Amino acid sequence: MFRSLIIIAISITLTNPAFAFVKLDGYFIAEKACEAYQSKNRQTNPGNIVVRPDMAYRMLGINKKGGDYFQVHVDDAPVTDSRWVSSSCGIHVVEADTLTSGADDDANDDVVIDQTGTESTDNLLTLSWQPAFCETRPGKKECRDLNDGHLPHTTRQLSIHGLWPQPKGNDYCGVPTAIRNLDNPDNWHRLPAPQIDTETADALEAAMPGFASFLHHHEWIKHGTCYFGEGGADEYYDDTLYLTALINDSAVGDLFFNNVGKEITGAEIRAAFDSSFGSGSGERVLIKCKSDSGRTLINEIWISLGGTISPESDLGDLMRAAESTGMGCKRGLVDPAGLQ
Template structure:
């Protein structure tokens, strides 16, 4: 009798923890009319897309549902799609119709270019650098990950790649960005965001140092974080400063340590020690190590480097790091993932 009551209590607790209807998948009738060529994902979270399928503008697809009420992804049926015909498509890519003339979700588009407000240049920043092969284990459908896993980006196993430069404190983002633009800030519609105004040399360097450039990551990083950097040179200065800092890290023993241990597990303390050796004692305490899990493996995914002070061509990276407050180590150990699907 006692065991039955315990089971009943546990079951009730589990049921109470289930998502409520407000967050649940919602079935829809009718059709999805594509207005753009957009990725059709098997998994919207991992952004996998077997067959690299895209919607065809003006074509109607059978509607299955939406990820939640007022959500951002429709699930539609694409005939003969490999692995699964049920695919996720951004709601910004088209409209849901039940019958002619009955649009239920209007697509959103940017209102045009905008000018971020003026302000004093950010002196409190977080440089976030990725180990791209680890990122691509969990996002294999991204364009840059397809290239990497096909052996086309060998430099990503020798150096860190740019994720972004984030003015602090956390939450200091989207400065002066209109709501109509913010609504487009999801991976499926990054290409529709206003492009950062950068010169040809910066764009060329960024395309190498930031593999996500192929997926318009540089649009997202500028809109969300760069608009709060307030450098006098706008987007070009923001990305020039990011490239400068990244080059300094990649020219140091930190990148050498990672490249020498591809496929091996290393200690977080060794990564921090490499910063101390390269940029001065104590700098390693300003590095937060981020890991991700993949099929039972713990992979070192990113390094978050705290900085305090003005970033300029003459700035000393060690001094910028030591001026920032120490941070926790984060992940204590992990594997340096090799390129390609493991």
């Protein structure tokens, strides 16, 4: 149940003109360009300020209960930054634990996120070795399932962490502040769900064990919103699944599968990429390790990619189009399932 961010439509029915200003919390998300007035009655607008579609503005209140003008905060507006905007110009995002009249429990799916931009051509694919991840997070649902033997496929292949448009810090594109503030692991289930079809969701649940903890919500909100593929979240995750399958079906996947419980080197991982995807591809792979009880565990591999990703993309070409990177961890254990 998503009860912290609720999209509500404020009724514009005028019932009693004697009602006074009503303070509101949360944010106003503009759905179209509208003037932001200093005085709604005289319709004065110093600076000719206009709210921008899909932008979030801090909500101050409404002119009266059931009124027809929101008062919102507009940064750097001259004379006053408290401006009046017609309620027909957007929607109200409320942060609360109780429902406001007219709200929809499941309205998180209707949150407006601006997806106007050019598709990312500088990306980082991050894949995890799930047993190593679960050594230090045994309480997470996906880790309880893995350690109880219910996710055997996670011990045979690399798992999806995410696909991150670069450079670092390029995240939360068009995401309202109220939603961004919810993005921590305890609240991932309350984030808007990515709009993906059933086939993609089923494949993602298998390839991304963190799906059980709503990792796919977080990855879409933080990183996917900056991918700007024409197909939105569905394209973002289909591209991620496509690349991950290529790696797991290659000599790289074989290297991990055949060495569970043994040490492998960063050089061996890079050589497996060269063998499968062409000379030079391994130089675009960074190996991440973690320490656990005196052991060095291979935790993730980060693959740098350049160019537009599509279902026909050659992974080797994408890798060689990216800048080379350091190796990172030089040697580590391919951790078996279960707490060691």
